[in-house]
Amino acid sequence: MxxxxxxxxxxxxxxxxxxxxxxxxxxxxxxxxxxxxxxxxxxxxxxxxxPLDAVKQASATVIEKYGAASVQYGTTEGHLPLREWIAAQTPGITPAHVQITTGSQQGLDLLGKVLITPGDVMAVEEPTYMGALQAFQPYEPRYVGLPMDEEGIIVDALRDILQTERVKVLYTIPNFQNPTGRTMSLARRQALVELTAQHGVIVLEDDPYGKLRFSGELLPSLYELGLQYHGGDADANHVVYSSSFSKTLVPGLRDAWVQGARPIINKLVQAKQGADLHTPIFNQMIVTELLADVLxxxxxxxxxxxxxxxxxxxxxxxxxxxxxxxxxxxxxxxxxxxxxxxxxxxxxxxxxxxxxxxxxxxxxxxxxxxxxxxxxxxxxxxxxxxxxxxxxxxxxxxxxxxxx
Amino acid sequence: MxxxxxxxxxxxxxxxxxxxxxxxxxxxxxxxxxxxxxxxxxxxxxxxxxPLDAVKQASATVIEKYGAASVQYGTTEGHLPLREWIAAQTPGITPAHVQITTGSQQGLDLLGKVLITPGDVMAVEEPTYMGALQAFQPYEPRYVGLPMDEEGIIVDALRDILQTERVKVLYTIPNFQNPTGRTMSLARRQALVELTAQHGVIVLEDDPYGKLRFSGELLPSLYELGLQYHGGDADANHVVYSSSFSKTLVPGLRDAWVQGARPIINKLVQAKQGADLHTPIFNQMIVTELLADVLxxxxxxxxxxxxxxxxxxxxxxxxxxxxxxxxxxxxxxxxxxxxxxxxxxxxxxxxxxxxxxxxxxxxxxxxxxxxxxxxxxxxxxxxxxxxxxxxxxxxxxxxxxxxx
Structure with missing residues (x-):
């Protein structure tokens, strides 16, 4: 030796x-x-x-229904029926606008990977989800903090920031934000979408909790407002949306997605090929079984x-x-x-x-x-x-x- | 609008x-x-x-046995019984030397992320697994190709390269290489481990197929030779090993691992937290059920x-x-x-x-x-x-x- x-x-x-x-x-x-x-x-x-019994039943169903395909390699984009269901939630978008990810966290990592060059300015709510900071950090953005109040990001403050800062990406959790629990008001949402469009800022809307509203009224997502702003053209939308089945079904299957304009989704597909080939197909099929009744x-x-x-x-x-x-x-x-x-x-x-x-x-x-x-x-x-x-x-x- | x-x-x-x-x-x-x-x-x-029936049975067993914990958030390091089993395959290593990944592909991505600064020199077999190149590419290494023959990497050629190139990481698939099907001989393995140790080169040994030998004799892994070289000290081993259950059980569960010195594993844990929090715990538990008899x-x-x-x-x-x-x-x-x-x-x-x-x-x-x-x-x-x-x-x- x-x-x-x-x-x-x-x-x-x-x-x-x-x-x-x-x-x-x-x-x-x-x-x-x-x-x-x-x-x-x-x-x-x-x-x-x-819903443990439902997950157990769905696991068996998926193997009976799809056989070996349920545990074979799958496509990087994700299980088509799952992407179809997700796309059907928003008029005007198609499965080509949807990338399945291994948890929302992977969506954040891949978005950071494909968008952030060291030194790029990222605007984030102050405070924001620390897991997002952890996902973006390796790509070395420079963070600019966005002040908030009970209605979410103070858009006038963002307007001032945009006078001096070239913000490339704005990351926000408009619904029941992690960590504050705050929800962005409709007026702020509209103003934010318009202002960011005018300044060419890409908005990353992270929405893991949106379906879990227990008081007040459902508000349109920034993604939907962005779609409206761009005349329904999903490929022109500067808002990229991410959500997950972790909080509505179970977290341990790690099924989430990113939806956005096809150029960004296509690039995410490439990034995901390098990152983990694909999200477990078995898990995607299980979630798909649960969409109609259990979800x-x-x-x-x-x-x-x-x-x-x-x-x-x-x-x-x-x-x-x-x-x-x-x-x-x-x-x-x-x-x-x-x-x-x-x-x-x-x-x-x-x-x-x-x-x-x-x-x-x-x-x-x-x-x-x-x-x-x-x-x-x-x-x-x-x-x-x-x-x-x-x-x-x-x-x-x-x-x-x-x-x- | x-x-x-x-x-x-x-x-x-x-x-x-x-x-x-x-x-x-x-x-x-x-x-x-x-x-x-x-x-x-x-x-x-x-x-x-x-083994579809076994996977189906294991899915049910896991839910019955672990209840909600089978689909709750899990630890980033991975399911402990799975890491214990992996560690037990190599004398002298512990679960703290093992990180579960979402497929081997994620191991390559995370290793690239934590090791490669743009311009760092990576030595790769010529030819090598294109998915590895795809995983490493975003981290912008400069590749140096290693010539091979029927015994794998020509170590004398590597020795010459090391005279002029400061190689940081060497990536190799010693068993039934993808794409060539070649296997590195024992003499080459020993020489490679010694030479890389002397030059402070980190060796990434990718071994998805090692268990699938249908002719000839089992050879020690570079990881095991590295462990021997370093007197059994797993934390001094300059060889980092990766393998997977994709080729021996099923690929669609996406269960694989990296094993190596604790400093690198600890850093991989941090990288993985940012990348996807953890590999689906349900899938890890299913694989664990299959280790004793089915595998x-x-x-x-x-x-x-x-x-x-x-x-x-x-x-x-x-x-x-x-x-x-x-x-x-x-x-x-x-x-x-x-x-x-x-x-x-x-x-x-x-x-x-x-x-x-x-x-x-x-x-x-x-x-x-x-x-x-x-x-x-x-x-x-x-x-x-x-x-x-x-x-x-x-x-x-x-x-x-x-x-x-």
Missing amino acids: TTTSPLDWHAAFSGRAQLMKASTIRELLKLTQQPDIISFAGGLPAPELF PRQIEIVKAAYGARAQDMMARMREHFPAGAEYTTPDGGMFLWVTLPDGVNTTDLLPLAVERKVAYVPGTPFYANGGGENTLRLSYSNARTEQIERGIAALGATIRDALQ | TTTSPLDWHAAFSGRAQLMKASTIRELLKLTQQPDIISFAGGLPAPELF PRQIEIVKAAYGARAQDMMARMREHFPAGAEYTTPDGGMFLWVTLPDGVNTTDLLPLAVERKVAYVPGTPFYANGGGENTLRLSYSNARTEQIERGIAALGATIRDALQ
């Missing part, structure tokens, strides 16, 4: 790998997975609502449960949170956002909360360029009444201590 | 996206999927050998079938191919490689072959820096006796015409 000095792996990593960090959310999830901790940290769908039923079940849990959590917050702790009122989705008085640092507070057996995600990692030290995200989707009661009481006590 | 000039998508694409091209293999697959064409083009496993049985079934098909194809080639058409003799896997006399262009020949209702893949796209115009790849894995008989006769006739 010869001895040679071992490889310096760190030095071997690419420039983009040096920028990667473990996801704070996922590392936190591990820490808070002790059974005695009430965790509002993870963004987990409620597992007790999963609409699940959406009702999940909406009702999450709506009740959100109400429950807000009621407990009114009871236990001290004055000065503010929070959003979501109309759907899985999250709400707490803002504590300036000077309170929620990262420092977390160990104290964990001592009291409750966990959340500190807000800072959701900010592309820092900030939000006094904010935190709570997820109510995977919490039962009793957990909400004890957990919010414990968190209220933690916050009250911090404010003293 | 306002009218604005539509986005110039092509101009919007990133530099790396400009480098992406549709995979020639996959585009060809589409063209040759007409039912009357005998296609030796695709690298498809034989679907009639798939060893399948390996025997598949080996026997592919061995017979390879023999069959070579017998027909002896019968129908003219003098001057040379071909490799694979000891396993799915492919063999045909070299025609200089001056015959197999890309030009393909339409003539398709006229005779037979298809193959021209060799050129397997060369990172061009070349191999007179070569082609044949896959025998998904061909029955009658198809081999008619297809090779048709191909022989096509080649004879070309040589006249």
Whole structure:
């Protein structure tokens, strides 16, 4: 045996790998997975609502129906009946406008890969989904933060930014945003679509939660408004839309999609060929089996449960949170956002909360360029009444201590 | 409705996206999927050998056994029992040395992402797997081709290259290589591992077919030789190994893995978090159910079938191919490689072959820096006796015409 000095792996990593960090959310999830901790940290769908029997039945059906094709290599674009169903949800688009992805996360990665050259300016909500930042980071965008209020992105602020910044891509979650739970108003949606079209900004609309509205009225997607703006021409639409079956059916099959103009979809197909050839065809077929009956039923079940849990959590917050702790009122989705008085640092507070057996995600990692030290995200989707009661009481006590 | 000039998508694409091209293999697959064409083009496993009942049973078992956890979000690293089984195949490694990926293709993409900075030199076999080139291309390596003979990479040629080139990563498929079907000899393996260690070259060993040896003796992997070289220290091993269940069980579940030193695995975990969060947990659990009984049985079934098909194809080639058409003799896997006399262009020949209702893949796209115009790849894995008989006769006739 010869001895040679071992490889310096760190030095071997690419420039983009040096920028990667473990996801704070996922590392936190591990820490808070002790059974005695009430965790509002993870963004987990409620597992007790999963349509397990239907998935089991669909798995068998798919093998009986398609035989070996259900587990053979498939096309990169994705299972055609699934793409047809997705296309049929929006008048004027076809399966050629749809690319199936292995979770929404892969859509973000591939979009970053094909759109972002290092230094390109990306406008993101402040705060935004940290998984999106993690997906885009290896492609080295320069982030510009977009201020928000209860109606979502402040479009006038974007207009000012566009005077001085050449924004290439704008990433937004208009419905029940992760992390804030906020929803962009119709007026803002219209103004945003128009302004971005005028400035040649590509809009990435991430909509994993859109179907989970438990109060208020359904609003048109930016994608639909973009389609209208461009006279119904799906290939001229500057809005690229992404959604998922993770929050409406189950996350563990990893079935999601991107829809957009054919030039971008064609490029995504090429990127996906290199990235993983295709999303498991078995899983796509299972999801397809569930579209007609199970999906609409699940959406009702999940909406009702999450709506009740959100109400429950807000009621407990009114009871236990001290004055000065503010929070959003979501109309759907899985999250709400707490803002504590300036000077309170929620990262420092977390160990104290964990001592009291409750966990959340500190807000800072959701900010592309820092900030939000006094904010935190709570997820109510995977919490039962009793957990909400004890957990919010414990968190209220933690916050009250911090404010003293 | 306002009218604005539509986005110039092509101009919007990133530099790396400009480098992406549709995979020639996959585009060809589409063209040759007409039912009357005998296609030796695709690298498809034989679907009639798939253990469909076992997959169906395992799908049900997994839901009964794990309940909602079978379709909930999972850890990025992958299902622990699957990683434990993989680790147990090689003494001295642990699950912390294993990352589950969505097909081997994702392993290649993530390895490219974390290792390759634009301009880094990658040494690849000439020819090599075109899907690997497609995975690495967006990260903009500069490729150096490694000449091969019947024993695989000519290590003396690599030694010469290392005098002038600072090779960062060497990518190789030592067993039944795609596309040539060649296997690297033991002496070459030992020399390659030692030489790359001395020069600080990271070796990516891609081994999707290793278990499918139908003649000759099993050889140690480069990974195992690397482990020996480094005194059993898995974290010092400069060889990173990748394999898959796509060729031994079924491809459509997309379950594969990378094993290597913990620094590289930890970085892959971060890259994978951004890329797709995790590989479908349902599929990982299904594969895990199949490891004990179904996998060893399948390996025997598949080996026997592919061995017979390879023999069959070579017998027909002896019968129908003219003098001057040379071909490799694979000891396993799915492919063999045909070299025609200089001056015959197999890309030009393909339409003539398709006229005779037979298809193959021209060799050129397997060369990172061009070349191999007179070569082609044949896959025998998904061909029955009658198809081999008619297809090779048709191909022989096509080649004879070309040589006249």
